[in-house]
Amino acid sequence: MKWPALGYLRASSLDELWRALGEGAQILAGGQTLLATLAFRLSEPGTLVDITRIPELRGISVAGGVLRVGALTRHAELGRDALVARHAPLLTQAVPHIAHPAIRNRGTIGGSLAYADPAAELPACAVALDATLVLARAGGERRVKATEFFTGLLTTALEPGEIIAAVEFPLAGPSQRTVILEVARRSGDYAMTGLAAVLDLGADGRIASPRLTFFGVGEGPVLAARANAALEGRALDATAIAAAQAALDADLDPPADLHGPPAMKRHLCRVLLGRALQSFTPATEQAA
Amino acid sequence: MNDMPTPASIGLSREDLPNSYIGRSVPRPNLPKLVQGRATYTDDVVLPRMLHAAFLRSPHAHARIAAIRTEAALAVPGVVRVFTGADLAKVCDPWVAVLDHLKGMKSAPQHPLPLERATWQGEAVVAVLADTRAAAEDGVAALEVDWDPLPAQTDMETALDAGTVVIHPELGDNLVFTRTATKGDVDAAFAAAHKVVEATFVTGRHTGVTLEPRSIIADYNRADGTLTVHQATQAPHMMQTVYAKHLRMEEGQVRVICKDVGGSFGIKVHVYPDEVAVAAVARILGRPVKFIADRFESFASDIHARDHRIKARMAVEADGTIIGFDVDDLTGIGPYSVYPRTSAMEGNQVVNLVGGPYDFAHYRCTTRVVLQNKAPTCQYRAVGHPIATAVTEGLMEMAARELGMDPIELRRRNMIRDDAYPFTSPPGMRFEGLSHHASLDKLLEMVPVARIRADQEAQRKRGVYRGLGFAAFIELTNPSPFMYGIGGARISAQDGCTVRMDPDGSVVASSGVTEQGQGTEAILAQIVAHGVGVPVERVKIITGDTLNTPYGGGTWACRGAGIGGEAALQSALALKAQILEVAGAMLQAAPESLDIVMGHITDRATGAERMSLHELGRIVYFRGDTLPRDLPRELVQTRHFITKEYPFAFTNGIQACWAEVDTDTGMVKLLEHWVVEDCGRVVNPLLVDEQVRGGVVQGLGGALYEHCVYDERGNLLTTTMADYLVPMSAEMPDIHVGHVETPTKESLLGAKGAGEAGTAGAPGALMNAINDALAPLGAHVLEQPFTPARILAALGRF
Numbered sequence A: 001m002k003w004p005a006l007g008y009l010r011a012s013s014l015d016e017l018w019r020a021l022g023e024g025a026q027i028l029a030g031g032q033t034l035l036a037t038l039a040f041r042l043s044e045p046g047t048l049v050d051i052t053r054i055p056e057l058r059g060i061s062v063a064g065g066v067l068r069v070g071a072l073t074r075h076a077e078l079g080r081d082a083l084v085a086r087h088a089p090l091l092t093q094a095v096p097h098i099a100h101p102a103i104r105n106r107g108t109i110g111g112s113l114a115y116a117d118p119a120a121e122l123p124a125c126a127v128a129l130d131a132t133l134v135l136a137r138a139g140g141e142r143r144v145k146a147t148e149f150f151t152g153l154l155t156t157a158l159e160p161g162e163i164i165a166a167v168e169f170p171l172a173g174p175s176q177r178t179v180i181l182e183v184a185r186r187s188g189d190y191a192m193t194g195l196a197a198v199l200d201l202g203a204d205g206r207i208a209s210p211r212l213t214f215f216g217v218g219e220g221p222v223l224a225a226r227a228n229a230a231l232e233g234r235a236l237d238a239t240a241i242a243a244a245q246a247a248l249d250a251d252l253d254p255p256a257d258l259h260g261p262p263a264m265k266r267h268l269c270r271v272l273l274g275r276a277l278q279s280f281t282p283a284t285e286q287a288a
Numbered sequence B: 001m002n003d004m005p006t007p008a009s010i011g012l013s014r015e016d017l018p019n020s021y022i023g024r025s026v027p028r029p030n031l032p033k034l035v036q037g038r039a040t041y042t043d044d045v046v047l048p049r050m051l052h053a054a055f056l057r058s059p060h061a062h063a064r065i066a067a068i069r070t071e072a073a074l075a076v077p078g079v080v081r082v083f084t085g086a087d088l089a090k091v092c093d094p095w096v097a098v099l100d101h102l103k104g105m106k107s108a109p110q111h112p113l114p115l116e117r118a119t120w121q122g123e124a125v126v127a128v129l130a131d132t133r134a135a136a137e138d139g140v141a142a143l144e145v146d147w148d149p150l151p152a153q154t155d156m157e158t159a160l161d162a163g164t165v166v167i168h169p170e171l172g173d174n175l176v177f178t179r180t181a182t183k184g185d186v187d188a189a190f191a192a193a194h195k196v197v198e199a200t201f202v203t204g205r206h207t208g209v210t211l212e213p214r215s216i217i218a219d220y221n222r223a224d225g226t227l228t229v230h231q232a233t234q235a236p237h238m239m240q241t242v243y244a245k246h247l248r249m250e251e252g253q254v255r256v257i258c259k260d261v262g263g264s265f266g267i268k269v270h271v272y273p274d275e276v277a278v279a280a281v282a283r284i285l286g287r288p289v290k291f292i293a294d295r296f297e298s299f300a301s302d303i304h305a306r307d308h309r310i311k312a313r314m315a316v317e318a319d320g321t322i323i324g325f326d327v328d329d330l331t332g333i334g335p336y337s338v339y340p341r342t343s344a345m346e347g348n349q350v351v352n353l354v355g356g357p358y359d360f361a362h363y364r365c366t367t368r369v370v371l372q373n374k375a376p377t378c379q380y381r382a383v384g385h386p387i388a389t390a391v392t393e394g395l396m397e398m399a400a401r402e403l404g405m406d407p408i409e410l411r412r413r414n415m416i417r418d419d420a421y422p423f424t425s426p427p428g429m430r431f432e433g434l435s436h437h438a439s440l441d442k443l444l445e446m447v448p449v450a451r452i453r454a455d456q457e458a459q460r461k462r463g464v465y466r467g468l469g470f471a472a473f474i475e476l477t478n479p480s481p482f483m484y485g486i487g488g489a490r491i492s493a494q495d496g497c498t499v500r501m502d503p504d505g506s507v508v509a510s511s512g513v514t515e516q517g518q519g520t521e522a523i524l525a526q527i528v529a530h531g532v533g534v535p536v537e538r539v540k541i542i543t544g545d546t547l548n549t550p551y552g553g554g555t556w557a558c559r560g561a562g563i564g565g566e567a568a569l570q571s572a573l574a575l576k577a578q579i580l581e582v583a584g585a586m587l588q589a590a591p592e593s594l595d596i597v598m599g600h601i602t603d604r605a606t607g608a609e610r611m612s613l614h615e616l617g618r619i620v621y622f623r624g625d626t627l628p629r630d631l632p633r634e635l636v637q638t639r640h641f642i643t644k645e646y647p648f649a650f651t652n653g654i655q656a657c658w659a660e661v662d663t664d665t666g667m668v669k670l671l672e673h674w675v676v677e678d679c680g681r682v683v684n685p686l687l688v689d690e691q692v693r694g695g696v697v698q699g700l701g702g703a704l705y706e707h708c709v710y711d712e713r714g715n716l717l718t719t720t721m722a723d724y725l726v727p728m729s730a731e732m733p734d735i736h737v738g739h740v741e742t743p744t745k746e747s748l749l750g751a752k753g754a755g756e757a758g759t760a761g762a763p764g765a766l767m768n769a770i771n772d773a774l775a776p777l778g779a780h781v782l783e784q785p786f787t788p789a790r791i792l793a794a795l796g797r798f
């Protein structure tokens, strides 16, 4: 299908943006989701307001004990940034799973979080890393935890006239372990089921602050509260993994989709949980 | 054709000649144009006063059209006219897609736009014409249609039940066609058999996804009463007939042009009601009308294929000898048989092809072809072959397991002997010459079976499940009029080629076969260059224009090289003979003492150059006064070719697939794939190998990913490339291709088809590989596509 007729406006500063954001206006970032929905005629905005030239929304920096990633950071930039690799390695690990190179060259972290696809990697990583979103509007800014930002299927805490300006990630400590695993039909596809796993593994082999976050299995990222509780303070071993797998079922309420029934998704989540935690066990233990 | 000249008798075996192109990997001359974006697809054609069509498509699988209100649509800026089924019926007659030789076949009359009822979701119902496609879509959005939804018949298993929804009440029931082939005494033979293996196979409804969607521009010119149609089609002459017949014109008043076509796979060889609607609208408006299907429309209205459920049994002796097959095939084809080739062919092919590679005595195979409220199905690459092959080869592997026999040994024991030809198969297919044993031997040279089996053992101990699967197959190519012509369809089995030499010594060949990206023009150029004796760069090929090419069938069912290629070779040889006669007169030499090599007349004995074709052309065209008065001098020759001895030239081959199944996730990883096929003379090894690889990928796609999924109410759930998964390069294995060459004796060229071999065997080979991997776990899958959900369910994992 062809796009509906619409206006296009490029803002080169936040001030220009606030003036442009009115009735029927929609923000255009990388366009990798929005332009497809226009071609499906799923949305018919009056005007697209292009934010990609707004300098305030760019850049990656470390300040005040957090890693700040500007909303316009492209997936490809995120994947090759040294600060990200050092302070939030889960994001570096996640990028190769997002779509294909051409899409990663354009898609932005702000767009991914704002769209809130339940099968997308970055929303799950934001929850797993306990990130904070910096939301800006004309005349102000507020901070919202990722766990509170995603409110339902493709819905977020963004108010009309508000945008994501940046995302702040706590800096990874030396005992942090992260992995992202997914089952996707083809490389680059949205995951049938995915897991972004973050935890601290002490010198004593005990787990602290586990944040296993599943995606593709609910209305948004699913922080597996019961499975995480089952792991907290335990030594990372087969019994801990089994306990988390047993607890996991109550954390999940996956819908049926084209890939299969809810029972299959639950099964895949258990498999991913097992594989993720296995990957944190010392090599010697794995071999034994 | 009994005293046919052999290649040697006319010097074709001189493979060391510089212009000996047959059998060489000549790069495709049209490739730079395609990759540089300089091709001319139908959508690139822009005509003055052209309008764009968009269609309102039925949101329901089955519904009565109660009312259509067009006022709001007509008020949309840019919208010019709106047409309903009733409007078009005034200028366009409906069609009924049956063939006389498919006994008892029935289907309902189909109009370009339906008059009363929509019978599948996605059927075009109203056409909106506007200055741009976007405006036409705005117009569609403004149409108001009142629908009375009707119950839909979607499950083929219940299509023939009493009390079911009969889609076309005037037909009495939903049975379109049934045929049973029998040979021997199946009941008695099975009762006495050592072992009978049986299974129910399901092949998933899928479609051929072309890069270029269906595209058409129809232009009716009132000044001269002609209809010119630019169309992405495989069969321009067939379409010429269709437009003429249904728009009440003479065939000679209709011209069909297809320039570059971006893939076809059989999808573009059918008559689509929305495309006929475009032609009817152009006829009414006297203006060019363009319609380019978008991806939604492609998924909902391109033909689908392979929606079959097959219950099959095979009986064997204790030593593995096959006693026979007993097969019941059921297929749902949508609400209409597709015009003019019909939707009964696929089921009919299953009946013709099951058990194909093997020598056995007892056979019973029935197909029942039934109606459903889903998109129509019809011929897609390797029609029926992947189904028949998966059934046959699935049963072979089951029998091998039951008998404790090596699956390769079981096949070797039963394959038709290489010296047994001519051979007639139990369903009556006649084979001129196949090479099953030679192909199997060649495959075993390529596949390191012992190493693979050792690896399989070792990996199993680590909980990694890998499997090796085989699939032997036969493929029907070079069809004669027995395919369509005898059934009353005006689809030419004959093809022609006109070859001419221009004054500069360059050669132009126009052919009735067509190019859709597979390289038809490349092999025609090779054959003509070879036949005339000129560098291949000096040959230009014209295809895809009913006004400028000899009448022919186009490219489908693997006939481009075998039929079109032979016509090209014969016309090229005739032109060469004609040139040599002229040269003989000029050089005072006997024509037999001369030859043409790389654009030069040479002395056959010494190879000495006597004269360039350029010089010969100058004299013929500009100084004809210097030639003997009665010398025939037309440097243009036309030849036609049709097969005469056999209804089809069968080919054969065998594939092997090595795959790994993740038994926790149900994901299948393709590790390696091998194909040996025998397409007779290989004209261009590079192109044949790529045809085979592309075919394998499409076969693997259907077996692993591609699926047109409908819900029980007939709603299509897979309408984007995100839901309908095509195979991508990252998931594809290395595909090794080997050849055995058994040329057909029906032609000098000896070429058979190669385009469908890959697709025919790949799904069966993959199914067998998966089931070999799962065997130690007591699980197997027989329903395509083999999705993670199906594999995990078979393993009892959820």
Ligand SMILES: Cc1cc2nc3c(=O)[nH]c(=O)nc-3n(C[C@H](O)[C@H](O)[C@H](O)COP(=O)(O)OP(=O)(O)OC[C@H]3O[C@@H](n4cnc5c(N)ncnc54)[C@H](O)[C@@H]3O)c2cc1C
Pocket: A026, A027, A028, A029, A030, A031, A032, A033, A034, A035, A036, A071, A072, A097, A098, A099, A100, A103, A106, A107, A108, A109, A110, A111, A112, A113, A114, A115, A119, A120, A121, A122, A158, A162, A163, A164, A165, A188, A189, A190, A191
């Ligand atoms: C073929 C394909 C495959 C894909 N596969 C994956 C995948 O596997 N995993 C994955 O995660 N994603 C995938 N994507 C989506 C891709 O990552 C998108 O780029 C991303 O989701 C959206 O980012 P964008 O910058 O392109 O946003 P846009 O498309 O420009 O916008 C998306 C939405 O977010 C809004 N928006 C954008 N920026 C902001 C902002 N700063 N503040 C507020 N609202 C904003 C827009 O108004 C719009 O509603 C895929 C896309 C395609 C086309």
